[in-house]
Amino acid sequence: MAWVILIVSGVLEAVWATALGKSENFTKLWPTVIFGVALALSMVGLAFAMRDISTGTAYAVWVGIGATLAVTYAMIFGGEPASVIKVLLLIGLVGCIVGLKLVDGSH
Template identity: 85%
Template sequence: MSWVILIVSGVLEAVWATALGKSEGFTKLWPTVILGVALVASMGGLALAMRDISTGTAYAVWVGIGAALTVAYAMIFGGEPTSIVKVLLLLGLVGCVVGLKLVDTSH
């Protein structure tokens, strides 16, 4: 269950990071509200997951999921330039996150 919580928390990291950009310095209400809710939920989920998953692995997975989804969202919807190299690097990042899950020995 800790891994599910960690993955959801990583997705929520991408949500709050994207909302942070859309809040335009906290001047827009709804992106700021979304940022706050997603940030608290993401950090709370990370903390819960770290009860059973080592700190280094949990943090790396959380950041990796959040970073990959944030960049992917920006490439699809936000005007971030897309290239084959960027896509391959994102796939490599996702592969590393999966690899960390596969080699994790904590229960």
């Protein structure tokens, strides 16, 4: 269960990071609200997952999921230039996240 919560928290990290950018320094209401809710839920989920998953692994997976999804979203919808190199690096990052799950001794 901790891994499922960690993955959802990682997705929420990408949501709050994206909403933070769209809030334009907290001047737009809905992106600011989404940022606050997603941030709180993401942190609570990360903290909960860390009860069963080591801190280093949980944090690395959480950040990796969030970063991968935030960059992917920006490349698809936000005007971030996409390239073969970026896509390959993101695939490598996902591979590392999966690897951390596979070698984690807490499962």
